[in-house]
Amino acid sequence: MxxxxxxxxxxxxxxxxxxxxxxxxxxxxxxxxxNHVAIGSEDAGKHTVVVxxxxxxxxxxxxxxxxxxxxxxxNATDLTELYVRKNGALGIPFTARNSAVDAxxxxxxxxxxxxxxxxxxxxxxTVPTTGKTVxxxxxxxxxxxxTPFISLATLQGTAAPADFYASATDTTLTIxxxxxxxxxxxxxxxxxxxxxxxx
Amino acid sequence: MTYDPTxxxxxxxxxxxxSPIKDNYADAQTAFSVNHGAFAxxxxxxxxVATFVExxxxxxxxxxxxxxxVTPYSTPVTPLDELWISRVNTTTYTPITSKxxxxxxxxxxxPTGELLKYGQKTWTGPGSSNIPLNEVNQPTFSEIYWAxxxxxxxxxxxxIINISTTGLSLSGNSTGSLTASWCVLGKxxx
Numbered sequence: 001m002x003x004x005x006x007x008x009x010x011x012x013x014x015x016x017x018x019x020x021x022x023x024x025x026x027x028x029x030x031x032x033x034x035n036h037v038a039i040g041s042e043d044a045g046k047h048t049v050v051v052x053x054x055x056x057x058x059x060x061x062x063x064x065x066x067x068x069x070x071x072x073x074x075n076a077t078d079l080t081e082l083y084v085r086k087n088g089a090l091g092i093p094f095t096a097r098n099s100a101v102d103a104x105x106x107x108x109x110x111x112x113x114x115x116x117x118x119x120x121x122x123x124x125x126t127v128p129t130t131g132k133t134v135x136x137x138x139x140x141x142x143x144x145x146x147t148p149f150i151s152l153a154t155l156q157g158t159a160a161p162a163d164f165y166a167s168a169t170d171t172t173l174t175i176x177x178x179x180x181x182x183x184x185x186x187x188x189x190x191x192x193x194x195x196x197x198x199x
Numbered sequence: 200m201t202y203d204p205t206x207x208x209x210x211x212x213x214x215x216x217x218s219p220i221k222d223n224y225a226d227a228q229t230a231f232s233v234n235h236g237a238f239a240x241x242x243x244x245x246x247x248v249a250t251f252v253e254x255x256x257x258x259x260x261x262x263x264x265x266x267x268x269v270t271p272y273s274t275p276v277t278p279l280d281e282l283w284i285s286r287v288n289t290t291t292y293t294p295i296t297s298k299x300x301x302x303x304x305x306x307x308x309x310p311t312g313e314l315l316k317y318g319q320k321t322w323t324g325p326g327s328s329n330i331p332l333n334e335v336n337q338p339t340f341s342e343i344y345w346a347x348x349x350x351x352x353x354x355x356x357x358x359i360i361n362i363s364t365t366g367l368s369l370s371g372n373s374t375g376s377l378t379a380s381w382c383v384l385g386k387x388x389x
Contacts, residue, residue: 003238005224008217017213024224027238031231034244046264051245053236059248066269066282066296069248084282084296092296114282115298115307117315149305150317150380152349163373165350166380178354189347191317191382193298 003027054080061087075140075198084114090196092116102135110141118142118194123156124175125185131176136168136190137199144170148192156185202226253280257292260285274389275299276336284310294389301334314338314387317380319351320369324377327360327370332383340364343385352378 003024008017029039035051037043052070061067066086073081073093083091097111099122106124113119120141124134137143151168153175162179168190175186202223207216228238234250236242251269260266266285271278272294281294291312298307306316316337322328333339343362348369350357357379361368364385371377 003224003228005221005228007224008213008220010214010217012213012217014213021220027243028227028231031235031238031244035246036244050249052249053242053245053247055247059250061250064253064269064280066251066280067248068251068267068282086280086296113298113307113315114295114310116296117298117307150319150382151351152347152380152382154347154349163350163354163356165352165354167351176354189382191315 052082058083058091059085061085061089063087073196073198076142076196089116092194093196098141100138100140102138104132104134106132106134108134108136108138108141112142112194112196116194116196117191118144119189119191120144120148120173121187121189123185123187126183127175127177127186128183129176129178129180131174134173134175134188135171136173137171139199141199142194142196143199144190144192145195146170146193148190150189150191152189153186154188156187202230251282257283258285272297272389274336274338284312286312292389293387299337301337303330304332304334304337306337308338308387308389312387313344313384314340315382315384316340317382319378319380321352321376321378322369322371324355324371324373324375327368328377330367330369330381331365332363332367333365339388340383340385341388343383345384346382348379348381350377350379352376355379 007020032039037046055069055071058071059067059069068084070080070082073096077096077098081093082095083093085091092112094112094114099107099109101107108120108122110120148168151166153166162177164177166175173190203219206219236245254268254270258266258268269280269282272281282296284293293308293312295310304316304318320328346359346362348357348359355371355373357371360370369379
């Protein structure tokens, strides 16, 4: 039965209006009982859960407002993700995470914090003293807006300690060490402001 | 027209009550269609979007509840509206969408309330360099859980020689310009 805000009509008597009015009340109750504490309960108006049907196009936020919604993160996870969006900014898909393998065989993982900070991390193996580069701008991944703020690396395994460095741009991470004659495995973490638009 | 839950009056005839009843139905429909699937539709009651309008001050949560809301974060130099989580029955509030930068330090929060501070430091070695973790106009730490550093410009061994809620000291044994990334995770105070 449809909700009808046009009733009762002028000529109707209450016995005629009773049914459509009750149907309206039932629709209001039904709608409000979905995701919300039931009308008439102590916590009426509060949320039991918030279900976000997928949206397209994505909603925008007015001034002095922040919106939360779900949308498909096309070409990145290709899943429905939960976004948070400020006025004048892109939505941040803060439930999204994924990984891909670059040309050098390194799997690069990524995820967002709700602030829009992007983390890319993983493990790169067989790093020679001449260094090894990791692709930070893989297709299907969000990228950094400018040079990342930090690039951290940690030597893995039981190999002899070696001095090393990690250096990142918005497109690549390079790790190198001075343990002559050996290759090593490193964990890495690169962090900076992210652009959620997939490369 | 204003929603009037007292309508209709008992002594009113329907021809008199008609208009306020219709107004109430229209108001209910208008209000609920904002952010929600329409009455009697396939998404009735579900949230198309959740729009958080700026609130004045922090919102408290009762036992067993968590609250999401928007209010300005006044600690940074330029306060912006941020989305906050209010934790169960406490006075802990976390601005989960906030982030900031100074010349020394970048920072952001995790939804758990943990604070990440991180950055890149350049100094002349051999020797140490101090990084403040308690700058004004930034959130601070009440406890430090973890820290890490890595050389960024040469094959050096950079170490953390001291860390507290107020500062971090890095050291390198090579001569010349040293640059290192660092990151600290701990319990944040917004």
